[in-house]
Amino acid sequence: MTPVREDDVVALIRRLTGPAAGRLALGIGDDAAVWQPSRSHRSLITTDALIEGVHFPRELPLADAAFRAMAANVSDLAAMGARPVLATIALGLREGTTLEDIEHLYGGFVACANDARMAIAGGDLTRAPALTIAITAIGEAASSRVKTRAGARPGDVVAATGELGDSRAGLDLLREPGSLSGTPAARAAAAFARPQARWREGLFLGASSNVHAMMDCSDGLSTDLARLGETSGLGAYVETVPVGAAARAMAAHLGQDAEAYALAGGEDFELLAAIAPRAYAHLAARFRARFGRSLERVGVMREGSGVTWRRNGKEETIERTGWDHFA
Amino acid sequence: MTPVREDDVVALIRRLTGPAAGRLALGIGDDAAVWQPSRSHRSLITTDALIEGVHFPRELPLADAAFRAMAANVSDLAAMGARPVLATIALGLREGTTLEDIEHLYGGFVACANDARMAIAGGDLTRAPALTIAITAIGEAASSRVKTRAGARPGDVVAATGELGDSRAGLDLLREPGSLSGTPAARAAAAFARPQARWREGLFLGASSNVHAMMDCSDGLSTDLARLGETSGLGAYVETVPVGAAARAMAAHLGQDAEAYALAGGEDFELLAAIAPRAYAHLAARFRARFGRSLERVGVMREGSGVTWRRNGKEETIERTGWDHFA
Numbered sequence: 271m272t273p274v275r276e277d278d279v280v281a282l283i284r285r286l287t288g289p290a291a292g293r294l295a296l297g298i299g300d301d302a303a304v305w306q307p308s309r310s311h312r313s314l315i316t317t318d319a320l321i322e323g324v325h326f327p328r329e330l331p332l333a334d335a336a337f338r339a340m341a342a343n344v345s346d347l348a349a350m351g352a353r354p355v356l357a358t359i360a361l362g363l364r365e366g367t368t369l370e371d372i373e374h375l376y377g378g379f380v381a382c383a384n385d386a387r388m389a390i391a392g393g394d395l396t397r398a399p400a401l402t403i404a405i406t407a408i409g410e411a412a413s414s415r416v417k418t419r420a421g422a423r424p425g426d427v428v429a430a431t432g433e434l435g436d437s438r439a440g441l442d443l444l445r446e447p448g449s450l451s452g453t454p455a456a457r458a459a460a461a462f463a464r465p466q467a468r469w470r471e472g473l474f475l476g477a478s479s480n481v482h483a484m485m486d487c488s489d490g491l492s493t494d495l496a497r498l499g500e501t502s503g504l505g506a507y508v509e510t511v512p513v514g515a516a517a518r519a520m521a522a523h524l525g526q527d528a529e530a531y532a533l534a535g536g537e538d539f540e541l542l543a544a545i546a547p548r549a550y551a552h553l554a555a556r557f558r559a560r561f562g563r564s565l566e567r568v569g570v571m572r573e574g575s576g577v578t579w580r581r582n583g584k585e586e587t588i589e590r591t592g593w594d595h596f597a
Numbered sequence: 598m599t600p601v602r603e604d605d606v607v608a609l610i611r612r613l614t615g616p617a618a619g620r621l622a623l624g625i626g627d628d629a630a631v632w633q634p635s636r637s638h639r640s641l642i643t644t645d646a647l648i649e650g651v652h653f654p655r656e657l658p659l660a661d662a663a664f665r666a667m668a669a670n671v672s673d674l675a676a677m678g679a680r681p682v683l684a685t686i687a688l689g690l691r692e693g694t695t696l697e698d699i700e701h702l703y704g705g706f707v708a709c710a711n712d713a714r715m716a717i718a719g720g721d722l723t724r725a726p727a728l729t730i731a732i733t734a735i736g737e738a739a740s741s742r743v744k745t746r747a748g749a750r751p752g753d754v755v756a757a758t759g760e761l762g763d764s765r766a767g768l769d770l771l772r773e774p775g776s777l778s779g780t781p782a783a784r785a786a787a788a789f790a791r792p793q794a795r796w797r798e799g800l801f802l803g804a805s806s807n808v809h810a811m812m813d814c815s816d817g818l819s820t821d822l823a824r825l826g827e828t829s830g831l832g833a834y835v836e837t838v839p840v841g842a843a844a845r846a847m848a849a850h851l852g853q854d855a856e857a858y859a860l861a862g863g864e865d866f867e868l869l870a871a872i873a874p875r876a877y878a879h880l881a882a883r884f885r886a887r888f889g890r891s892l893e894r895v896g897v898m899r900e901g902s903g904v905t906w907r908r909n910g911k912e913e914t915i916e917r918t919g920w921d922h923f924a
Contacts, residue, residue: 274690279699279722286703287717294683294716303718305683305735307634317733318721319687325723356621356632360646360687360731363601372606376613389621390614391630394645394731395606396652404687404721404731406644408632 299501300418301349301485302409312416314409316346322364322401327444332371334463336378336403338537342488343407344386344467345539349486351417351476352409354388354469359405362398375403386469415476417484422502422544426482426571429550431471432540432563434491435517435532436461442520449523450516458516465539472541474560480549490536491568492588496577498542505574508533508588512566529581533588544571626828627745628676628812629736639743641736643673649691649728654771659698661790663705663730665864669815670734671713671794672866676813678744678803679736681715681796686732689725702730713796742803744811749829749871753809753898756877758798759867759890761818762844762859763788769847781846788843792866799868801887807876817863818895819915823904825869832901835860835915839893856908860915871898 283298290297295312296304302316320339322328330338340357347354359379363372383390388407440462443450450458468486475481483502487494491511499506511529513521521531543565545553550567557565569580579586610625617624622639623631629643647666649655657665667684674681686706690699710717715734767789770777777785795813802808810829814821818838826833838856840848848858870892872880877894884892896907904915 274694274696274699276722278696282696282699283703283720286700286707290716290718292716294718297716298719303683303685305718307638307640307737311634313634313640313735315683315685315718315733315735317685317687317719317731319689319723319725319729319731321689321723321725321729324725356630356642358630358642358644358733360644360733362646362648362729367601369601369605369609372601372609373613376610380613389617389619389624391617391621391632391642392625392644393610395603396646396648398646398648398651398729399726402646402648402689402725402729402731404644404646404729406642406685406687406733408640408642408735410634 296418301346302352304416310413312411312413314347314350314352314411314416315406316343317404317406318342318346319402319404329444330463332374333378335401336375337382337464339403339405340379340382341465341467341539343405344382344388344469345486345488347407347409348467348469348472349484349541350409350411351415351472351484352411353473354386354407354409356389356391357383357405357407358391359393359403361393361395362402363395364398364401386467411476417476417481419483419485419498419501422483422498422504422571424504424571424573425547426544427547427550427567428495428506428569428571429543429545429554430487430512430540430566430568431468433512433514433566434487434538434540435535436514437465437537438531438535439516439520450519454516454519457514458520461514461516465537467539468541471561474557475541475543478553480546480553481543482546483544485542487538487540487542488536490534492533492577494542498544499571499575499577502571504571505576506569506571507578507580508569509580510568512568623745628673629679631743637740639738639740641674641677641679641738642733643670644731644733645669645673646729646731656771657790659701660705662728663702664709664791666730666732667706667709668792668794668866670732671709671715671796672813672815674734674736675794675796675799676811676868677738678742678799678811679738680800681713681734681736683716683718684710684732684734685718686720686730688720688722689729690722691725691728713794738803744803744808746810746812746825746828749810749825749831749898751831751898751900752874753871754874754877754894755822755833755896755898756870756872756881757814757839757867757893757895758795760839760841760893761814761865761867762862763841764792764864765858765862766843766847776850777843777846781843784841785843785847788841792864794866795868798888801884802868802870805880807873807880808870809873810871812869814865814867814869815863817861819860819904821869825871826898826902826904829898831898832903833896833898834905834907835896836907837895839895
């Protein structure tokens with residue numbers, strides 16, 4: 271029995287399903303697929319499943335689990351520069367699920383969908399051995415504004431739409447209640463339970479021709495930046511890891527390096543963008559004026575492959591420390 | 598703890614998500630949702646999850662489980678009169694799943710998608726406690742050709758695109774190998790493992806303004822006809838149950854009434870259409886010329902509510918004997 275690595279599976283599936291053709295402009299492998307309903311418009315489609323015990327602990331309130339699942343899908347659309355328009359939800363429910371449970375779940379779905387100005391268009395319900403939330407979200411974009419992982423160029427500045435690691439801190443806090451307190455505890459809990467998908471930021475960055483490639487940071491910066499590099503045929507180096515305050519506090523509690531902790535975190539749902547270096551400062555200033563937050567400079571794309579970390583005058587290779595869905 | 602009935606859950610979800618608005622022309626409750634990308638066109642979206650142990654037994658070959666899951670989604674598009682265009686697949690995989698298993702699964706997905714001339718656009722992979730297949734399929738239709746469950750009129754002929762019950766016979770055969778042999782066994786196995794979604798028939802019926810309402814027969818004729826009636830604000834009576842040959846053989850083996858057996862069967866994926874009575878004969882003749890099969894007359898829509906069965910000169914109320922996903 272061969273152990274299965276996620277990237278091997280994706281490669282196999284791409285081979286079995288064949289290349290994108292006809293009106294399917296982009297198939298498997300990016301944050302979302304791209305469909306061409308007309309010459310100038312694109313529909314973006316993404317699907318994401320979250321399973322209790324795998325993606326979130328059973329202790330997480332159902333409304334939060336639902337919110338997170340929806341946010342993951344909105345984030346995939348955001349990463350392509352698309353405006354979210356609708357979602358469908360396939361729910362697998364454990365035995366003993368009550369109408370009240372379903373009301374909590376839909377409370378979370380609706381809250382996140384409303385945030386994203388998105389309609390919940392349909393769904394499916396079935397029994398399942400563990401709570402299973404599979405969402406498909408559809409977005410729209412003008413064809414000129416769709417961003418993929420493939421367009422990054424050597425020298426591009428890699429920037430993140432926010433700080434990283436707080437969601438990981440939230441998960442660690444759920445696992446060890448009391449390990450944080452005060453503001454860091456509240457931030458960690460909120461980052462994990464109610465992650466904010468950056469669709470407004472995605473639209474903003476998608477509208478700029480100086481943004482060459484984009485993806486969301488869902489499996490940890492180290493893993494995701496490696497994927498962005500691979501798809502663009504490039505390597506990257508990390509200069510600075512923008513560590514969230516909750517991540518910093520949790521890393522201190524655990525006696526770990528804060529930057530390494532944030533680098534390996536997952537599901538922050540910040541966007542990563544590869545930006546033409548001469549345009550970065552101006553775009554970052556406009557971003558700050560618009561969103562009241564920094565467009566955090568993380569590193570630089572370079573020729574070659576792999577991700578290295580320039581820290582304290584040394585260059586370290588970064589192993590993929592993030593989330594592998596089969597690890 | 599309140600026991601949960603599927604229809605109660607759907608009603609709750611419709612209340613929580615609110616009515617369809619804006620470019621969402623039709624939301625939760627029909628076979629697919631309807632989105633309006635432009636004035637004259639409609640996108641149809643449906644999602645369906647199949648879980649090992651709930652929707653299919655673990656003994657079913659993976660390629661067949663995958664084919665069935667995809668066919669269920671294609672059938673929902675067919676039921677709206679839409680042309681299938683693309684699908685996404687969220688897979689939850691048990692521990693120990695191999696690349697070979699995934700190759701078998703995708704063999705089934707691709708076979709069904711190719712039959713339906715549909716692209717597989719993307720997906721998601723995760724670990725899960727049981728094999729979980731959640732598919733979302735998108736179709737397209739001219740706005741004038743979209744059929745819902747809501748348009749049936751009193752006196753409309755209810756017709757099915759094929760015989761019923763063979764899929765149920767296939768499931769019973771899997772549970773009790775050897776209970777059928779020869780041609781009935783082969784038919785039962787094929788009906789369960791490789792159900793044919795009637796998208797060509799759906800396009801044909803969708804093109805006729807004499808077809809007032811349509812749905813697919815996925816939870817058993819008795820349950821599905823009751824739903825069509827409810828949505829159209831009508832009742833119906835059943836005159837004839839078109840029993841498949843495998844269903845007839847399995848009912849005989851089990852000592853059951855063949856018509857009752859077929860009436861309660863599920864996942865045949867034949868379409869049910871409510872057709873203007875004066876147009877039925879001509880449409881059925883054209884259907885036979887086109888597809889080489891009968892457009893089976895099942896019954897008639899009537900004022901009132903509920904489904905009754907006119908049999909042997911008597912009228913019996915039909916309980917919903919079909920599939921409830923929480924029963």
